[in-house]
Amino acid sequence: MTSRIISQLIILYFLLGIVESCSxxxxxxxxxxxxxxxxxxxxxxxxxxxxxxxxxxxxxxxxxxxxxxxxxxxxxxxxxxxxxxxxxxxxxxxxxxxxxxxxxxxxxxxxxxxxxxxxxxxxxxxxxxxxxxxxxxxxxxxxxxxxxxxxxxxxxxxxxxxxxxxxxxxxxxxxxxxxxxxxxxxxxxxxxxxxxxxxxxxxxxxxxxxxxxxxxxxxxxxSCQKFSKSRILRRKPKVATTAAPRQVDPECLIDVVLLMDFSGGAVDKREKYLNLGAELIKDVKLGPDAVQVAFVRFSGPKRTDTVFHLKKHQNAKNAVFEMLATPSLGGTTRIGAAMLDAFREFDAKFGGRSTAQKVMIVFTDGFSQDDPTDAAVKLYQENIRLFSVAVEDHNLPADFDNLKAIATNLLKMARKLNCVQTRKKGTPGI
Structure with missing residues (x-):
């Protein structure tokens, strides 16, 4: 699965965390x-x-x-x-x-x-x-x-x-x-x-x-201490049962939000974005003890729409089916605003887990009426791992600067999402 995804991705930028900088x-x-x-x-x-x-x-x-x-x-x-x-x-x-x-x-x-x-x-x-x-x-x-x-x-x-x-x-x-x-x-x-x-x-x-x-x-x-000016602290949910806890591999406990640009400018790329997203999750084990996936589409101001929350699907095929049936929105593009809106999907009421790794993957060409940098910094401070994905377009190349402001490394994440299947074959996790 990983090799097929990576072969189709034209732009993968690793930015957050690669430079040892201070203030x-x-x-x-x-x-x-x-x-x-x-x-x-x-x-x-x-x-x-x-x-x-x-x-x-x-x-x-x-x-x-x-x-x-x-x-x-x-x-x-x-x-x-x-x-x-x-x-x-x-x-x-x-x-x-x-x-x-x-x-x-x-x-x-x-x-x-x-x-x-x-x-x-x-x-x-x-x-x-x-x-x-x-x-x-x-x-x-x-x-x-x-x-x-x-x-x-x-x-x-x-x-x-x-x-x-x-x-x-x-x-x-x-x-x-x-x-x-x-x-x-x-x-x-x-x-x-x-x-x-x-x-x-x-x-x-x-x-x-x-x-x-x-x-x-x-x-x-x-002294280069790392801290955030505003940090959200969430209490762990109270345990309401005395049943023995299930064995959960923490490396496979991941909450993923797929955020896709469905604006008018990306209408010709919608199918490619959906296919890449589907390829990424179709073989992944979903559920409360494994990976959870939410799907959000966006375009212009106040046009961020959640198709399904993290807690909805425990079957990857059903998630892919609902995702592929999602129509375009049209209109302008506000990447930064959409990222902040999609951040709410990690809330507990939508299925977000305090112990899970949090990932957001943004599918877009990078062209936006707002600057996504502030949103990317905010999510990074909240320990959200960010990735950006674009597809090849010879007529209108992607906006590299905005993609770099969003991106980390998708290759490792593709492997992590498939960690259950990979480990059955004896491959160590990342």
């Missing part, structure tokens, strides 16, 4: 000189920024960094460097020192543009930086600012911060080294963190310095 950092640095003598507030900010920067390990590639500088500047270009622009930590530190020194040196002839606020900096992050992030790597946003709000900025800052907070891979921290901060400026720090007070670093608590609190926050990201 991507974004430094948002407000360089506005405060009203204190000699700009001491900015000097304290400078010291903290440099101490954070010196902890990065850029030369190995485990960490990467982007730099956005705002405030009163001689230029309206806020992006001082993106993720690929700083090869070493020393190089990044030198750029920071140069930026700060140029502002702290008194130069009455230098012309500065009107003050640029945090909302503008976040917009640069959203539009020009995040597209270059690494898959599987958290993005740690460090906003070094005194919290000064610019005129008519609050509503826009709140909107952009809320938009960023919905991205599960982003962790935003607002850092102000001052010990005395006004209520208005604290409110700005809360806007930057979308109301998360624990993500605000100051020196207001005399028992712990801003530097120490910043280091505590950075530690898990610097």
């Amino acid at each position: 991507d950092f974004v430094f948002l640095v407000d360089t506005e000189i405060d009203d204190s003598p000699l700009g001491r507030g900015l000097q304290r900010r400078r010291d903290l920024v440099l101490k954070a920067a010196e902890q990065l390990d850029l030369s190995t590639g485990l960490h990467r960094v982007a730099l956005i500088i705002y405030g009163k500047r001689p230029s309206d270009e806020l992006l001082a460097g993106s993720f690929d622009d700083f090869a070493t930590t020393d190089e990044f530190v030198q750029v920071l020192k140069s930026e700060f020194d140029a502002l702290l040196l008194r130069n009455e002839t230098r012309r500065l543009l009107p003050s640029i606020g945090s909302a503008d900096a976040l917009e640069i992050l959203l539009k020009r930086v995040l597209s270059k992030k690494r898959m599987n790597s958290p993005v740690v946003v460090l906003a070094f600012t005194d919290g000064r709000i610019r005129p008519n900025e609050a509503a826009r800052l709140e909107r952009i911060s809320a938009q960023l907070s919905k991205k599960h891979y982003i962790h935003t921290f607002a850092i102000n080294p001052e010990g005395s901060i006004s209520v208005e400026r604290l409110a700005t720090l809360e806007l930057l963190t979308n109301g998360d007070k624990k993500a605000i670093v100051t020196s207001q608590n005399r028992q712990i310095s801003a530097e120490q609190k910043m280091n505590d926050i950075l530690a898990p990201f610097l």
Whole structure:
């Protein structure tokens, strides 16, 4: 079965988990000189920024960094460097020192543009930086600012911060080294963190310095600990019987969701997708102690349709029969939204098992009106193994970037789904 499936698959991309990467950092640095003598507030900010920067390990590639500088500047270009622009930590530190020194040196002839606020900096992050992030790597946003709000900025800052907070891979921290901060400026720090007070670093608590609190926050990201900002924890179902438990091979306990693009653009590929899906499961043992399969079709906005849930079929032939009889939907294509909708199929009420391995296989050409990257990251954080499958089309080649954003390795999964039959022949499982 495996060889027949693999011979028909034109595109198989393995992405999630192949790169040993750590964190991507974004430094948002407000360089506005405060009203204190000699700009001491900015000097304290400078010291903290440099101490954070010196902890990065850029030369190995485990960490990467982007730099956005705002405030009163001689230029309206806020992006001082993106993720690929700083090869070493020393190089990044030198750029920071140069930026700060140029502002702290008194130069009455230098012309500065009107003050640029945090909302503008976040917009640069959203539009020009995040597209270059690494898959599987958290993005740690460090906003070094005194919290000064610019005129008519609050509503826009709140909107952009809320938009960023919905991205599960982003962790935003607002850092102000001052010990005395006004209520208005604290409110700005809360806007930057979308109301998360624990993500605000100051020196207001005399028992712990801003530097120490910043280091505590950075530690898990610097050491490459793997964790999710939002994790769903499910309780194990209560045992309602005293009968002896059945012997179940955990390697064969798999919940699979087949998600197929039935949009207007894929109407000529529908039959091929169905045949590939049928070939994948037709010889697999289905049931509560083995593999379970759900089938979901999708097209445009709010057009994700579950054909059958995980708990419905315990006979592969019946599952294949119902799947092959499913008509197209037509319309546009929203891969990311469909992936998040299909994620609900792993819920216990539809037959999802807390002890099962969870797999989603997306059959699509990759062309979508939304970006599936955020959805792929969300599912990865929920321990869903993702695969993408496309079929050959000489007239309209598949969108490789979107498929890569979804995919892992289907070859091993094809073997795992057939693990019961394979092991009868003496072949070890994967």
